[in-house]
Each structure stands twice: as C-alpha cells, then as structure tokens.
Amino acid sequence: MIGWEKIQASGGKQLTNAIEIRGLNKSFGPKLAVQNLDLTVPQGALYGFIGPNGAGKSTTIRMIMSIIFPDSGELSVLGKASAVESKDRIGYLPEERGVYRKMKVGAFLKYMARLKGLDAAEAERRTKEWLVRVGLADTYRKKCEELSKGMQQKVQFIAAVINEPELLILDEVFSGLDPENRRLMRDLIREQNDAGRTIIFSTHAMNEAEQLCDSIFMIRGGVKVLDMPMKQLWSTYDPKTVVVEPTNPADIDLAWETLPGVREAVRSEQFVDLRLGENANVATLMQGATAMAGVRKVELKRPSLEDIFIELVGGDSESVRKELRASAKPVQEVARG
Amino acid sequence: MGKVFTVAVKEFLATVATKGFIFGMLFPPFIMTMMIVLMPLLMNKKAPTVYGHIAIIDQSGLVAPRIKDAFSAEKIKARKEKKIRQTMEEGTKAIGMDEKSAAKIKEQADASPMAAASSLIPETSLSVVVLPPDTPVDEARKEILKATGREQAGDGGSARLALLVIPENTLRTKELNSEGKPDFKPYQLLTAPRLDVEVQGDIRNETARAIVDSRLADAGEDPVKIRGLTEWPKADEKAVTKEGDRSSNEVAKLMIPGAFMFLLWISTFSAGQYLLTSTIEEKSSRVMEVVLSAVSPMQLMLGKILGKGAVGLLILGLYSSVGVTAMIFFAYAHLLAWQNLVYLFVFFFIAYMIIACLMASIGSAVNDINEAQSLMGPVMMILIIPMMLWMPILRNPNSMFAQVCSFVPMINPFVMVLRISGSEPIPAWQIPVSILVGLATVAFLCYAAAKIFRIGVLMYGKPPNLATLIKWVRMA
Numbered sequence: 001m002i003g004w005e006k007i008q009a010s011g012g013k014q015l016t017n018a019i020e021i022r023g024l025n026k027s028f029g030p031k032l033a034v035q036n037l038d039l040t041v042p043q044g045a046l047y048g049f050i051g052p053n054g055a056g057k058s059t060t061i062r063m064i065m066s067i068i069f070p071d072s073g074e075l076s077v078l079g080k081a082s083a084v085e086s087k088d089r090i091g092y093l094p095e096e097r098g099v100y101r102k103m104k105v106g107a108f109l110k111y112m113a114r115l116k117g118l119d120a121a122e123a124e125r126r127t128k129e130w131l132v133r134v135g136l137a138d139t140y141r142k143k144c145e146e147l148s149k150g151m152q153q154k155v156q157f158i159a160a161v162i163n164e165p166e167l168l169i170l171d172e173v174f175s176g177l178d179p180e181n182r183r184l185m186r187d188l189i190r191e192q193n194d195a196g197r198t199i200i201f202s203t204h205a206m207n208e209a210e211q212l213c214d215s216i217f218m219i220r221g222g223v224k225v226l227d228m229p230m231k232q233l234w235s236t237y238d239p240k241t242v243v244v245e246p247t248n249p250a251d252i253d254l255a256w257e258t259l260p261g262v263r264e265a266v267r268s269e270q271f272v273d274l275r276l277g278e279n280a281n282v283a284t285l286m287q288g289a290t291a292m293a294g295v296r297k298v299e300l301k302r303p304s305l306e307d308i309f310i311e312l313v314g315g316d317s318e319s320v321r322k323e324l325r326a327s328a329k330p331v332q333e334v335a336r337g
Numbered sequence: 338m339g340k341v342f343t344v345a346v347k348e349f350l351a352t353v354a355t356k357g358f359i360f361g362m363l364f365p366p367f368i369m370t371m372m373i374v375l376m377p378l379l380m381n382k383k384a385p386t387v388y389g390h391i392a393i394i395d396q397s398g399l400v401a402p403r404i405k406d407a408f409s410a411e412k413i414k415a416r417k418e419k420k421i422r423q424t425m426e427e428g429t430k431a432i433g434m435d436e437k438s439a440a441k442i443k444e445q446a447d448a449s450p451m452a453a454a455s456s457l458i459p460e461t462s463l464s465v466v467v468l469p470p471d472t473p474v475d476e477a478r479k480e481i482l483k484a485t486g487r488e489q490a491g492d493g494g495s496a497r498l499a500l501l502v503i504p505e506n507t508l509r510t511k512e513l514n515s516e517g518k519p520d521f522k523p524y525q526l527l528t529a530p531r532l533d534v535e536v537q538g539d540i541r542n543e544t545a546r547a548i549v550d551s552r553l554a555d556a557g558e559d560p561v562k563i564r565g566l567t568e569w570p571k572a573d574e575k576a577v578t579k580e581g582d583r584s585s586n587e588v589a590k591l592m593i594p595g596a597f598m599f600l601l602w603i604s605t606f607s608a609g610q611y612l613l614t615s616t617i618e619e620k621s622s623r624v625m626e627v628v629l630s631a632v633s634p635m636q637l638m639l640g641k642i643l644g645k646g647a648v649g650l651l652i653l654g655l656y657s658s659v660g661v662t663a664m665i666f667f668a669y670a671h672l673l674a675w676q677n678l679v680y681l682f683v684f685f686f687i688a689y690m691i692i693a694c695l696m697a698s699i700g701s702a703v704n705d706i707n708e709a710q711s712l713m714g715p716v717m718m719i720l721i722i723p724m725m726l727w728m729p730i731l732r733n734p735n736s737m738f739a740q741v742c743s744f745v746p747m748i749n750p751f752v753m754v755l756r757i758s759g760s761e762p763i764p765a766w767q768i769p770v771s772i773l774v775g776l777a778t779v780a781f782l783c784y785a786a787a788k789i790f791r792i793g794v795l796m797y798g799k800p801p802n803l804a805t806l807i808k809w810v811r812m813a
Contacts, residue, residue, distance in 0.1 A: 062795070065629075065630060067629055087630070087633075088631075092627075092630030093630075094626035096795075097623055097626065097627050098624040099622065099624055099627075100618075100622065101618070102351075111343070111347055112627070112628075115343055115628070117339075
C-alpha cells in the first residue's frame with residue numbers, strides 16, 4: 001500500500017495537512033466500525049472516500065466532524081484537535097440530511113450562515129447570490145417542503161459552502177440527483193476545489209469518484225484498503241486487459257488465447273477481453289491481435305475503481321460486486337454508517 | 338454563546354410566528370382582556386326606562402295602598418340602591434375579602450364596574466292605578482294587550498304593564514291546609530309579555546310583601562316589628578390561626594393558588610410540548626446533522642431549551658398579566674401577594690427546565706411522535722401528580738404530606754406554588770430549600786439530557802427504551 005507520505009517524499013509539493021488521523025478506532029457495541037485508521041489529507045486535495053455502505057465512511061467523517069468521538073487514536077482537523085474548534089471553517093453535507101420543512105428557503109440558508117458565524121447582512125447577501133448560482137433564485141420565499149428532492153439537495157449544498165469553508169466534507173453528495181444535477185454538482189465541487197478548498201467526498205458510486213477526485217481513500221469493514229493519489233493509482237494498478245472488437249463478429253470465436261501473454265480470453269457478443277498474464281508485452285500483443293483478424297478496435301482497458309477494489313479485497317469477486325451494488329440503498333442506522 | 342442565542346431566537350420565532358400559536362395561545366388572553374375592558378362599557382349602557390302603570394283589583398281593600406306606596410318614586414330608588422349594595426357585598430364576601438378591603442371597595446364602588454353591573458336593573462317610572470274591586474278581570478286585562486313595551490315618558494304612564502288581582506281569601510281565610518296553617522289562596526299577576534324581568538320580579542316581591550304586611554296588620558300585629566324580629570341573622574365567620582383570626586374565605590383559598598398552579602402548568606407543559614415536537618421534527622426531517630455541522634449538540638440543545646423557554650415565559654407572562662390586570666381592574670389586587678408572582682417565575686424556571694430536559698431527551702431519542710408516546714409516561718406523571726395533589730394540599734398547606742411533597746424532586750415546583758399562594762403562611766425556610774432541591778434536580782437532568790441528546794440525535798432505527806436511555810447517560 002502506498003500512501004501520500006511517499007508521494008510527498010518523492011517530489012510532491014510539501015503542504016500543511018487539512019486532516020491527520022493516526023490509529024483511529026471506533027466501535028458500536030460489539031461491532032468495530034473503524035479499526036486502526038491512518039489518514040492524511042493535504043490542504044487543497046480533492047479526496048474521495050469510497051467503499052460499500054457500512055464500510056465506515058460516514059463514521060470516519062462523523063469523527064472528523066466531532067459529531068461522534070473515537071474510542072482511541074489521534075485526530076487533527078485544520079490544525080486543531082477537534083472540529084468543534086474549527087467548525088466555522090468547515091463545510092459539511094451529511095449523508096443524513098434534510099431541511100426544516102416549514103422554514104422558507106432563504107430563512108433556512110440565512111440561519112445556517114448565522115450559525116456558521118456570518119453576520120446577518122453577509123448571510124443574506126451570500127444566500128441570494130448562491131440561490132441565483134444554482135438556479136433557485138425564485139425559491140427564496142418558498143417553504144423548503146415545496147422544493148423537489150434535487151432542489152433540496154442544492155439548498156443543502158449551499159448550506160455547506162455558504163461560509164466559504166477551508167475544508168468541505170460531502171457525504172454521499174450525489175445520491176438522489178438526476179444526471180443533469182450530478183453534472184452541476186461535479187462542476188460546483190471542482191469550482192470549490194479550484195478556489196483552494198480541501199474537499200473530501202464520500203460515495204459508494206465509484207465512477208463518480210473516478211471522474212472527480214485526485215486522491216482515493218478506500219475502506220471496507222472499517223479497515224483502510226487503499227489510500228493514494230489517482231495518478232499513482234493508475235500507474236500502480238497496471239491495465240491487465242486488452243479489449244478487441246473484430247470487424248466480423250464471427251471472428252470472436254478465433255483462438256485468441258494463443259496470442260503470447262494472454263492468460264484468458266473472455267468473449268461477449270461484440271468484444272473479446274484478453275486478460276494478460278504476468279510479464280505480457282502489450283505492444284507485441286496488440287500487433288498480434290491486429291494480425292489475427294480485421295479489428296475495429298484494440299484498446300488497453302483501464303481498470304475501474306471497482307475492479308481495483310475487488311482486486312484489493314480479494315475473495316469472491318461476484319459477492320464483492322453485489323456488496324457494492326447493494327450500497328445503492330442508504331442504510332437507516334446512521335451511527336453505523 | 339452567540340450560536341446558542343441564534344438557535345434560541347430561531348426556535349422562539351418558529352413557534353411564536355405561526356398561525357397555530359397566535360390563535361391558540363395569544364387569542365384567548367386577548368379575548369379575555371377585551372371582555373374585561375368592554376364588558377363594563379357595554380353594561381354602562383343602561384337598560385331602557387320602563388314607563389307605564391300597574392292596575393290593581395283589590396278585593397280585600399287592604400293591600401292596594403301598601404303597593405301604591407311601594408311603587409312611589411323614592412321607594413323604587415331606595416330599593417335599587419339597596420340591591421346594588423347587596424350585590425357588592427355578596428361579591429366581596431364570595432371571594433373572601435376582609436373588612437378593611439371591603440370598606441375600600443365601597444369607596445371605589447361608584448367608579449367600579451361592579452356598580453355598572455347593577456345598572457342592569459332598569460330605571461322604572463311606574464304608577465299604580467287602583468281599579469274598583471268589582472271591575473271585571475276580563476275587561477281590565479284587555480288593556481294589557483295595548484301595551485307595546487316601548488312606551489315613552491310622554492305617554493303619561495297610560496300603558497298597562499301589569500294587572501294584580503288580589504282576592505279576599507289571599508288575606509283572610511278560615512280554612513286550614515294539611516299542615517294546619519291558614520290555607521291562603523294565590524293572587525293573580527297578569528303582565529305584558531315584554532315587561533322587563535327585573536321589573537316583574539320587583540312587582541312580585543313588593544306585592545307579596547304588601548300582602549304579608551296586610552295580613553299581619555289585619556291580625557293586629559305591627560308589620561315593622563314582626564319583620565324586624567324575623568330578620569335572618571348574619572354569621573361573622575373567622576378562621577382561628579396562630580397568627581390571629583382571619584375571615585375564612587373558601588373561594589380565595591382555592592382560586593388564587595389554583596390559578597397560580599394552572600399558569601405554571603400550562604406554560605411549562607406547552608413549552609415542553611413545543612420543544613418535543615421541534616426536536617422530533619429535526620430528527621425526522623434529517624436536518625439535525627446539517628445543523629450539527631455548525632453547532633455542537635450541547636449548543637443546539639441549550640438554544641432549543643432557551644428558545645422554547647422564552648415561549649413558555651411569554652405564555653406565562655401573558656396569562657398572568659391578564660389575570661393581574663383583571664384583578665386590578667376589579668379592585669381585587671390586594672388579594673395578591675406580589676412576592677408570590679416572583680416565586681411563580683422562579684418555580685417556572687425550575688419546572689420548565691425539568692420538563693424541557695425530559696422532552697429534549699425524549700425528542701432526541703425517537704424518530705417520530707408515535708415513538709415518543711411510550712417514553713412520555715414519566716413526564717405525564719410529573720404533570721398529572723400536581724393536579725391530583727391540588728385539593729389535599731390546598732385544604733391543608735402545612736400538612737406533613739404537603740411538606741414532604743415540597744421536597745420531592747420534579748413535582749416540588751408545582752407543590753410549592755400551591756402552598757405559597759395559599760392562605761396559610763408556610764415555614765420560611767422551606768421556600769429556599771425547595772428551590773435548592775429544584776435547582777439540584779435541574780442540574781442533574783441537564784447533565785443526563787446533554788448525554789442522551791448527544792447520542793440520541795444521530796440514532797435512527799429502533800427507538801430506545803428507558804433502559805437504553807439510562808445506559809446512554811452512564812456512557813462517558
């Protein structure tokens with residue numbers, strides 16, 4: 001496992017860390033929610049927490065936010081021992097989120113801004129500005145309950161960023177959003193990161209993390225399985241599959257296994273996935289493939305985060321995939337998140 | 338502290354600035370105040386003067402002169418004044434006023450709305466027309482039909498408002514009834530349908546008096562003497578206490594402490610209820626954790642308790658000021674010991690904090706209002722027990738039972754409010770000691786509530802039972 005420390009040592013820019021966690025443990029009754037967790041999030045990072053539900057993502061985030069407290073271990077947030085001391089510098093969008101149903105949207109956002117230490121005039125100014133930004137300007141005087149779920153999500157996002165926090169923590173930020181709003185949310189997150197804010201977001205949808213974050217933190221069963229920058233991830237987890245699309249579909253049945261370095265050929269209707277063995281030469285293999293039949297496409301397949309996750313946790317890959325899929329439905333017991 | 342205040346202001350406004358609160362809580366005292374102010378104004382509009390005459394067919398020949406005398410202008414005026422005085426005296430006696438204050442009341446009588454109340458008795462300008470004893474009743478009663486009930490002064494009293502027919506045997510009879518008393522026959526009173534009820538009653542009373550006086554005179558007795566002798570004696574009641582005699586006044590004994598406790602009860606219970614529902618709403622709408630990203634659970638709980646406490650204080654202040662205003666307006670302010678109002682607010686603080694800590698704990702632990710019901714038992718006990726203790730404690734505010742209850746945590750604020758506002762003074766040391774017991778209870782409950790709240794607000798799923806809550810308190 002390669003962590004940030006190595007990257008920083010090997011020429012990465014030396015930054016102050018937004019979050020430092022050492023040997024963190026938390027259990028709920030007999031269940032170990034987080035075990036011996038180490039994590040360092042440098043300032044300005046866009047960090048993705050991924051893992052299936054019940055993995056310990058929300059528990060870790062809650063401990064960072066000082067909403068629950070670890071049984072043991074050290075934790076520092078923005079240089080302080082507890083988030084309580086730096087709450088006004090943090091923006092947090094929890095997994096279990098809602099709005100005051102009877103409160104007007106404007107009043108709710110102003111209230112949240114006031115709670116985060118802004119004065120009344122500034123709270124009002126930013127509230128109006130943000131509602132225009134996300135296309136909800138006409139909802140200022142509407143009751144929160146009149147908004148659709150997607151609109152409420154945006155309002156909650158505003159509540160998290162209204163204080164222009166140094167650290168922004170977004171738990172399951174994409175759940176419940178339609179594709180259009182997902183894109184908007186991705187843009188907003190990037191924009192916040194470009195403004196120099198450290199961002200941590202958790203998701204069980206690994207493709208979202210793949211598209212967005214510059215570092216990945218993977219957790220399962222309360223144990224860290226991966227923690228590294230994306231660039232390093234792609235170089236560490238070499239692509240091990242070459243996808244071939246023959247021009248003639250009948251060619252799918254050719255003896256692709258005989259090509260040098262191929263461990264296994266998995267056929268689907270249109271494609272053949274050539275799983276490579278150790279020490280396979282990709283260039284030679286690709287030449288061999290084009291020589292074997294007329295092909296529309298020969299491509300070195302990038303492993304998905306999901307593939308990496310499965311590889312890392314090992315075991316029965318189908319059951320792990322199922323575990324990931326099941327995460328689509330949020331769990332009820334928050335404290336076990 | 339700034340955040341706590343922000344939460345408190347939001348919580349206060351979230352409850353007060355709603356239609357439900359304005360109609361449910363502010364409207365009743367508003368209506369009451371309006372009634373207190375408007376009632377005397379409405380009453381001061383005097384009932385219209387009644388003009389007309391009473392016709393008498395007096396077959397005995399003895400009663401008519403007495404009735405004629407009774408309805409002379411001076412006698413009518415005297416009767417009215419006497420009636421006003423009586424009403425006032427009964428009023429002061431009913432609420433148990435001592436003589437000194439009663440005298441004060443009499444001074445204020447003219448200015449007091451009580452006098453205005455008596456103006457409901459209409460002015461009357463009645464003449465009495467004595468018809469010949471042999472006038473046919475059927476002829477005489479026809480005149481009554483001509484009366485409209487809206488006669489004016491200029492009509493000269495021509496309207497016949499009533500006809501009295503007094504037969505000979507109403508006064509004299511040789512027959513005896515089953516009890517062995519003279520079996521007098523009734524007289525007839527025929528009235529115009531619109532005749533004022535008060536006037537009707539007056540005619541009835543004065544006729545009866547005139548008939549009885551006539552009977553006495555006829556029997557050779559002096560009616561004035563006999564009436565004097567048969568005057569109903571009045572009792573001068575005093576309660577004997579160590580501090581001296583005091584007029585015993587049952588109503589005041591019950592009314593003022595009852596009102597004090599009711600005020601305390603309604604304000605703490607309403608505020609507690611608002612706190613419970615708002616906490617549950619924050620949980621069920623999942624806004625809790627969003628808020629907790631900006632404030633600590635302790636700040637949130639404190640802010641909520643303060644905000645809803647301000648709502649309770651508003652209710653208490655509003656209702657008690659309506660009560661005090663009414664008492665001042667009706668000149669009963671002397672019945673109120675002002676230091677008791679101060680104690681009322683001190684015990685409100687204690688009682689509210691107790692209820693609030695319990696409500697905040699319950700609200701934070703459950704997912705919806707239905708789940709809260711099962712945990713509400715202990716809270717309901719605290720609220721119901723004082724209601725059950727009301728009568729026994731009021732009857733005897735210094736009984737051993739009442740004294741013990743004054744130091745039982747959770748119910749003592751209610752018990753003390755009953756005892757201090759009651760008629761018997763209680764040992765002075767008991768008030769501060771009871772307050773200390775209350776404050777200690779509050780301190781403990783705040784500690785427990787803070788722990789439960791911190792854990793409960795983020796707990797979804799199966800609602801905890803009482804044992805789980807206790808476990809949370811014990812957790813570090």
